[in-house]
Amino acid sequence: MTRVEQVMQAIRQRIAARLLPSGAKLPSIRSFAEIMATSKSTVVDAYDRLAAEGLIQSRRGSGFFVAGHLAPLTLAEIGPKLDHAIDPLWVSRTSLDANDGMLKPGCGWLPASWMPEDGIRRALRALARSNSSTLTDYASPLGLQPLRQLLSRRLGEHGIEVSTNQIMLTDSGTQAIDLLCRFLIEPGDTVIVDDPCYFNFHALLKAHRANVVSVPYTPNGPDIELFAQALKSHCPRLYISNSALQNPTGAALSPLTAHRILKLAELHNLSIVEDDIFADFEHEPAPRLAAFDGLNQVVHIGSFSKSISASLRCGFIAARQDWINGLIDLRIATSFGGNRMGAELVLFMLKEGGYRKHMDGLRTQLARSMGDTITRLKALDIVPWNEPRGGMLLWCRLPDGIDAAEIAKYGLEKGVVFAPGNVFSQSQTANSYMRFNVAQCGNSRIFDVLSEAIAVQATSANA
Amino acid sequence: MTRVEQVMQAIRQRIAARLLPSGAKLPSIRSFAEIMATSKSTVVDAYDRLAAEGLIQSRRGSGFFVAGHLAPLTLAEIGPKLDHAIDPLWVSRTSLDANDGMLKPGCGWLPASWMPEDGIRRALRALARSNSSTLTDYASPLGLQPLRQLLSRRLGEHGIEVSTNQIMLTDSGTQAIDLLCRFLIEPGDTVIVDDPCYFNFHALLKAHRANVVSVPYTPNGPDIELFAQALKSHCPRLYISNSALQNPTGAALSPLTAHRILKLAELHNLSIVEDDIFADFEHEPAPRLAAFDGLNQVVHIGSFSKSISASLRCGFIAARQDWINGLIDLRIATSFGGNRMGAELVLFMLKEGGYRKHMDGLRTQLARSMGDTITRLKALDIVPWNEPRGGMLLWCRLPDGIDAAEIAKYGLEKGVVFAPGNVFSQSQTANSYMRFNVAQCGNSRIFDVLSEAIAVQATSANA
Numbered sequence: 001m002t003r004v005e006q007v008m009q010a011i012r013q014r015i016a017a018r019l020l021p022s023g024a025k026l027p028s029i030r031s032f033a034e035i036m037a038t039s040k041s042t043v044v045d046a047y048d049r050l051a052a053e054g055l056i057q058s059r060r061g062s063g064f065f066v067a068g069h070l071a072p073l074t075l076a077e078i079g080p081k082l083d084h085a086i087d088p089l090w091v092s093r094t095s096l097d098a099n100d101g102m103l104k105p106g107c108g109w110l111p112a113s114w115m116p117e118d119g120i121r122r123a124l125r126a127l128a129r130s131n132s133s134t135l136t137d138y139a140s141p142l143g144l145q146p147l148r149q150l151l152s153r154r155l156g157e158h159g160i161e162v163s164t165n166q167i168m169l170t171d172s173g174t175q176a177i178d179l180l181c182r183f184l185i186e187p188g189d190t191v192i193v194d195d196p197c198y199f200n201f202h203a204l205l206k207a208h209r210a211n212v213v214s215v216p217y218t219p220n221g222p223d224i225e226l227f228a229q230a231l232k233s234h235c236p237r238l239y240i241s242n243s244a245l246q247n248p249t250g251a252a253l254s255p256l257t258a259h260r261i262l263k264l265a266e267l268h269n270l271s272i273v274e275d276d277i278f279a280d281f282e283h284e285p286a287p288r289l290a291a292f293d294g295l296n297q298v299v300h301i302g303s304f305s306k307s308i309s310a311s312l313r314c315g316f317i318a319a320r321q322d323w324i325n326g327l328i329d330l331r332i333a334t335s336f337g338g339n340r341m342g343a344e345l346v347l348f349m350l351k352e353g354g355y356r357k358h359m360d361g362l363r364t365q366l367a368r369s370m371g372d373t374i375t376r377l378k379a380l381d382i383v384p385w386n387e388p389r390g391g392m393l394l395w396c397r398l399p400d401g402i403d404a405a406e407i408a409k410y411g412l413e414k415g416v417v418f419a420p421g422n423v424f425s426q427s428q429t430a431n432s433y434m435r436f437n438v439a440q441c442g443n444s445r446i447f448d449v450l451s452e453a454i455a456v457q458a459t460s461a462n463a
Numbered sequence: 464m465t466r467v468e469q470v471m472q473a474i475r476q477r478i479a480a481r482l483l484p485s486g487a488k489l490p491s492i493r494s495f496a497e498i499m500a501t502s503k504s505t506v507v508d509a510y511d512r513l514a515a516e517g518l519i520q521s522r523r524g525s526g527f528f529v530a531g532h533l534a535p536l537t538l539a540e541i542g543p544k545l546d547h548a549i550d551p552l553w554v555s556r557t558s559l560d561a562n563d564g565m566l567k568p569g570c571g572w573l574p575a576s577w578m579p580e581d582g583i584r585r586a587l588r589a590l591a592r593s594n595s596s597t598l599t600d601y602a603s604p605l606g607l608q609p610l611r612q613l614l615s616r617r618l619g620e621h622g623i624e625v626s627t628n629q630i631m632l633t634d635s636g637t638q639a640i641d642l643l644c645r646f647l648i649e650p651g652d653t654v655i656v657d658d659p660c661y662f663n664f665h666a667l668l669k670a671h672r673a674n675v676v677s678v679p680y681t682p683n684g685p686d687i688e689l690f691a692q693a694l695k696s697h698c699p700r701l702y703i704s705n706s707a708l709q710n711p712t713g714a715a716l717s718p719l720t721a722h723r724i725l726k727l728a729e730l731h732n733l734s735i736v737e738d739d740i741f742a743d744f745e746h747e748p749a750p751r752l753a754a755f756d757g758l759n760q761v762v763h764i765g766s767f768s769k770s771i772s773a774s775l776r777c778g779f780i781a782a783r784q785d786w787i788n789g790l791i792d793l794r795i796a797t798s799f800g801g802n803r804m805g806a807e808l809v810l811f812m813l814k815e816g817g818y819r820k821h822m823d824g825l826r827t828q829l830a831r832s833m834g835d836t837i838t839r840l841k842a843l844d845i846v847p848w849n850e851p852r853g854g855m856l857l858w859c860r861l862p863d864g865i866d867a868a869e870i871a872k873y874g875l876e877k878g879v880v881f882a883p884g885n886v887f888s889q890s891q892t893a894n895s896y897m898r899f900n901v902a903q904c905g906n907s908r909i910f911d912v913l914s915e916a917i918a919v920q921a922t923s924a925n926a
Contacts, residue, residue: 021651023698031497035490072646074789075796089792096604096800100596115599121591124598128587133563135587136578138773141559171634171776174799182670183535187650190486203796207645235486310601311803313634313776326537329552333538333666336637337559339802340774 003038007046010036015055015066026056026064078206085405085412086422086431088199098417105446106408106419108198108247109310110392110439114362119353120309123345126352134344138337141328143169143316147347151302151316158279159291160300162318168327171339173277173303173315174200177240180299180317181208182330184271190236194222196395196424196433198247198275201240210238214426217249219386221257224264231268238271244286245278248424248435249395250388252286262289265297272298277315280307280359281366281391295320304346307359314342366392366439373438376447380454385433394436402457404434410453416446466501470509473499478518478529489519489527541669548868548875549885549894551662561880568909569871569882571661571710572773573855573902577825582816583772586808589815597807601800604791606632606779610810614765614779617813621742622754623763625781631790634802636740636766636778637663640703643762643780644671645793647734653699657685659858659887659896661710661738664703673701677889680712682849684720687727694731701734707749708741711887711898712858713851715749725752728760735761740778743770743822744829744854758783770822771812777805829855829902836901839910843917848896857899865920867897873916879909 001009014020026032026047033040047064050056056064075089084090095107127134142148148167155162170176185191187209193201195214205212213234215222222241230236239261244252253261265272274289279302290300295318303315317327331338349355373394374384381399388394398404404420411418419437421430441447464472477483489495489510496503510527513519519527538552547553558570590597605611611630618625633639648654650672656664658677668675676697678685685704693699702724707715716724728735737752742765753763758781766778780790794801812818836857837847844862851857861867867883874881882900884893904910 021649023653024651027498031494034497035494072786072789074646075792076789089795092795092799093604093791096601096795109601112595112599115595117595117598120598124587124591128584128591132575132578132580134774135580135583136575136772136774138559138572138768141556171802172798172800174797178797183537188487200796200799203792207793207796305601305800309599309804310800311597311599313800313802313804323535326535326539328556329538329666330670332552332555332559333663333670334637334641335635336555336663337635337768337773337776339634339776339805341772341776341804341808342802345804 003042004045004049007032007036007038007043008050011046011050012055020066024066025062026066028063075203075206078209083405085408086420086428088202088423091419091423092200092203094412095417101415103416103440103443103446105436105440106417106434107437107440108393109306109437114365114439115309116349116353116355116358119349119355119358120312120345123348123353126348127341127344130344134340137340139169139340139343141332142167142324143338144340144343144347147343147350148316150347150350151318155300155318158285158288160288160295160318162295162300166295166318166321166324168317168324168331169338169343170315170317170331171313171335171342172305173275173301174204175335176301176303176315176317177201177273177275178204179327179330179334180273180301181205181210181238182334183323183327185210185237189238190234192227192230192234192236192239193426194241194246195427196248196421196430197241197426199423202426212426217246217251219249219251221251221253221261224257224260227261228264231264231270235268236270238273239265240273240275242275242278243288244276244282245389245391245393247278248393248419249386250391250393251386252389253289255287258287258289258292262293262298270297274298274300276300276302277306278391281363283363283367283390286389290318299323304349307362308346308349308355312342312345313339314346363390366390369438369441370394373436373441376441377436380447380451382434382450392437392439394438396434396436398432398434399454400432401461402432402454404431406457407434407450407453410456411449414449416449466505467508467512470495470499470501470506471513474509474513475518483529487529488525489529491526538666538669541672546868548871549883549891551665551886554882554886555663555666557875558880564878566879566903566906566909568899568903569880569897570900570903571856572769572900577828577902578772579812579816579818579821582812582818582821583775583808586811586816589811590804590807593807597803600803602632602803602806604795605630605787606801607803607806607810610806610813611779613810613813614781618763618781621748621751623751623758623781625758625763629758629781629784629787631780631787631794632801632806633778633780633794634776634798634805635768636738636764637667638798639764639766639778639780640664640736640738641667642790642793642797643736643764644668644673644701645797646786646790648673648700652701653697655690655693655697655699655702656889657704657709658890659711659884659893660704660889662882662886665889675889680709680714682712682714684714684716684724687720687723690724691727694727694733698731699733701736702728703736703738705738705741706751707739707745708852708854708856710741711856711882712849713854713856714849715852716752718750721750721752721755725756725761733760737761737763739763739765740769741854744826746826746830746853749852753781762786767809767812770825771809771818775805775808776802777809826853829853832901832904833857836899836904839904840899843910843914845897845913855900855902857901859897859899861895861897862917863895864924865895865917867894869920870897870913870916873919874912877912877915879912
């Protein structure tokens with residue numbers, strides 16, 4: 001790269017990172033020459049070439065400015081270009097768009113037939129009889145009071161002491177994390193995630209222009225030595241994780257790891273978002289960071305998309321009081337009112353809709369499917385990385401030399417949506433892993449396609 | 464201010480504007496001394512004092528860095544501190560929080576009793592009979608296809624040609640604008656709004672760290688000379704407005720103003736968000752920017768919070784195809800699935816729920832209330848700024864010397880939520896105006912309190 005190109009690249013990077021926003025004045029020729037330790041004529045050349053490209057504009061007598069109107073930046077354009085098969089954005093879109101004919105062992109939710117359909121129908125009929133304000137008015141800023149009361153009691157059962165006013169309803173778990181990112185981080189801030197972690201964390205953090213650093217996840221939680229090292233090296237502001245039934249592994253924090261994370265968080269002033277959307281799928285309760293921490297640096301979130309319905313949208317944030325106050329304003333500014341009907345339906349389900357009984361049945365059904373799926377996968381030499389503590393997700397290692405992204409591509413051609421490991425891996429080190437949803441693995445065609453895909457790769461490797 | 468203080472302030476401003484994000488390296492002593500045209504020892508002093516304050520940190524041998532952990536920034540802390548009575552955030556919270564005993568002539572929505580309650584009850588019962596996928600699955604990325612088809616036809620009736628795939632459902636009009644801001648602007652970008660405009664635009668743009676410039680609104684749309692001037696001086700990236708039934712004035716763009724705005728937008732490469740949530744309240748259709756522009760630089764958005772229900776959450780974005788593609792990823796990343804039940808309920812209302820008949824009745828009822836309210840306000844020497852073209856909002860001038868913020872404070876003590884003019888005014892020049900919602904003005908106590916509030920002010924002025 002020539003000196004001129006180096007200067008051009010330095011400016012391009014500053015513009016891309018919005019350190020030089022649209023309309024901003026560029027450093028003077030002289031000062032940028034000093035910063036880059038080069039000659040003024042090199043900077044003049046570089047600026048002229050960037051102006052010819054339209055990225056910056058010269059204004060006579062007053063210097064160079066970042067051109068005012070860049071095309072809107074799509075998420076796909078931020079960060080490295082990924083192959084479709086391992087691009088979190090594309091995998092989400094494909095799963096959500098998949099028509100009924102597709103098989104979806106890679107998606108993160110239950111089949112419709114496993115959901116508490118009858119309870120929802122009853123809840124809708126009950127809602128149809130409620131008063132006109134419930135049917136037509138905006139929600140209050142924090143959301144339906146009786147539901148927040150009930151959530152406060154339920155969190156108490158997990159050892160999380162939280163008053164009703166420290167709970168804000170949201171329209172989903174994702175919206176909860178999005179609001180918290182808006183509140184807790186700024187563009188360029190560093191955020192720690194697990195490797196592997198839920199793939200939409202990557203997309204969400206991209207939307208916030210966060211600098212994402214991942215820490216390898218072990219069956220007891222994040223690798224605590226590497227976690228400590230990441231805190232020292234990167235000064236992160238936030239850690240996002242699942243304490244129980246981690247996505248994609250179904251593992252949980254051990255009490256020891258939980259304790260160490262909190263000590264480190266305190267030392268480094270790190271905020272933590274504990275995403276607990278699979279809470280009610282656990283057989284035995286795992287430690288919750290929010291319980292140990294008393295909602296000081298930890299924020300606890302949840303939703304009912306996995307257990308009641310993904311069609312009605314209701315989640316929540318439990319956090320310290322001063323943060324909730326700041327979050328209310330952000331919430332109103334960016335979505336005005338919450339989904340009041342969704343909250344009413346969830347309240348009905350929890351109180352009268354047979355939710356506990358439904359979840360009891362679901363856990364049994366999932367345990368059975370987990371066993372069946374493990375057996376069928378082992379027959380293909382696909383081995384679980386750990387024994388999940390419950391839930392629907394299973395993180396597996398493929399036979400040696402088999403490429404998960406290639407399997408995903410093959411699957412799509414045959415109408416099967418798989419979830420290849422690197423979708424979950426910031427470091428792109430999980431290409432011999434895949435996530436399976438045992439509730440979506442009932443159809444044996446999935447294993448036929450998987451077997452074919454492996455055979456095709458094995459054959460071409462031997463060819 | 465001493466030279467050292469000037470340097471300190473310059474750094475503080477760069478940090479506040481996140482031009483120097485957390486963890487960023489500060490300019491070297493030498494280069495910043497040049498930029499500030501001061502001595503190196505002045506910069507050394509300034510950096511040392513900022514380090515003592517904890518805003519920046521010195522790392523031995525490698526310079527100064529922005530401290531990693533600022534407290535989360537609440538919206539209330541961004542921008543100038545406003546008195547509660549004229550703070551958009553606080554007014555929104557108060558209106559949404561107001562209990563049933565409060566009177567709300569200042570809020571922007573209809574009383575529950577004016578909403579199509581019976582239709583909603585029928586829609587809920589119909590939804591209770593739908594298939595399990597509708598009840599429990601995630602929405603598709605663009606949202607319910609039949610509703611998008613219907614919206615495409617309805618927009619066609621307003622001269623806006625848009626295919627089904629150019630429409631994306633959102634959970635509200637506010638969420639639509641929020642997504643568009645995420646897509647179209649970056650922190651520090653300039654956005655033009657009307658003065659006065661819908662107060663939540665101010666809060667929303669604050670959340671996006673936009674630089675807001677307002678242009679005075681006339682009964683025919685924005686003052687076109689000042690609009691042209693703002694484009695030249697501020698290189699804005701976006702203009703957000705309502706073309707028909709502007710909030711708070713109920714005025715509309717004249718065809719001439721619409722045409723001029725579009726010509727200027729083309730010349731300056733300005734994007735426009737046309738927020739049309741009051742569309743169905745019009746008696747006679749006003750020109751829509753999106754119709755003239757063919758959704759090239761204009762994005763058209765709407766919702767059903769005002770006409771069907773604010774409890775079920777459903778809005779939409781109509782935009783050019785390439786923008787919709789970019790918006791889908793952002794949407795999934797920040798909220799994963801949309802409110803599928805909300806979309807189903809709206810579809811039922813539009814197709815079978817008697818929506819047109821309901822809106823016909825509503826327009827008549829509103830016209831009557833508009834007349835009544837104008838008469839009652841005139842008796843207090845409160846005069847409409849213009850004759851609204853329909854809808855529920857009325858923008859009025861108070862008697863000479865009367866202060867709207869004081870009236871709002873007095874009202875709150877008496878259980879009446881008013882909307883003082885400066886809540887809508889970026890330039891804070893509307894303190895002798897107030898917005899009234901004629902549908903919320905049926906109770907004569909409102910006018911008694913208003914009369915008292917004016918008398919109190921007049922008395923203390925004469926004292």
